[in-house]
Amino acid sequence: MSxxxxxxxxxxxxxxxxxxxxxxxxxxxTEAFLFSLPEVQDLAAEVEKLGKENEEIAKRNLEIRDELxxxxxxxxxxxxxxxxxxxxxxxxxxAQSQLYQRNRPSFLHLRLxxxxxxxxxxxxxxxSAFIEGRSANSSGPSVPGSRVDSPAPHFGGAGPGAGSSNAxxxxxxxxxxxxxRSQTKAIDDFIQEFxxxxxxxxxxxxxxxxxxRGEVAWRDD
Numbered sequence: 001m002s003x004x005x006x007x008x009x010x011x012x013x014x015x016x017x018x019x020x021x022x023x024x025x026x027x028x029x030t031e032a033f034l035f036s037l038p039e040v041q042d043l044a045a046e047v048e049k050l051g052k053e054n055e056e057i058a059k060r061n062l063e064i065r066d067e068l069x070x071x072x073x074x075x076x077x078x079x080x081x082x083x084x085x086x087x088x089x090x091x092x093x094x095a096q097s098q099l100y101q102r103n104r105p106s107f108l109h110l111r112l113x114x115x116x117x118x119x120x121x122x123x124x125x126x127x128s129a130f131i132e133g134r135s136a137n138s139s140g141p142s143v144p145g146s147r148v149d150s151p152a153p154h155f156g157g158a159g160p161g162a163g164s165s166n167a168x169x170x171x172x173x174x175x176x177x178x179x180x181r182s183q184t185k186a187i188d189d190f191i192q193e194f195x196x197x198x199x200x201x202x203x204x205x206x207x208x209x210x211x212x213r214g215e216v217a218w219r220d221d
Contacts, residue, residue: 008039010039011037011038011039109208109211112204112207112208112211113208115204116201116204116205116208119197119200119201119204120201122197123194123197123198123201126190126193126194126197127194130186130190130194133186
């Protein structure tokens, strides 16, 4: 006969049912008999083994208690640092996204076209300022030309060839030469500045044209 008790303790199958019924009538005999069964003895040995292992683990934990507490504190600090880095990474990622928006190819192309227009306006302002400056100088009161065929009169304390104008208001050769050098320098400065501005303009114009034709490629790295 197979019963749940026999299924749990197979060694009971060797005993007659009458013996088991008599055994169950006394709790003390039942307990003593059960502890004599091989299955119960194996289970008790396993429990005892686990108890000893738990004691060893508890003893080991007590030995490394200080180390574990220090490790716990270090773990808490590491976690706090990781959370700080996580928040910082969110800020960096946001800044990176904004930076990418300002430096994406389409935006850079737009900036190039705008800078091309600004550079053209700059060169026009340089030329206009030079022309207006010359017009302002030429629109002033006319000064009679120098009288090269007549020596300039000398006044007290003035050495030979000195002075900027004589008593009649005529320019001396020294003044004329100085004015010529100033005008020549102004023209040279204008030419250099204007050439530099137009050179930058044409460079940007070339890149803008190549970009519009699809000849400019951007790498993702």
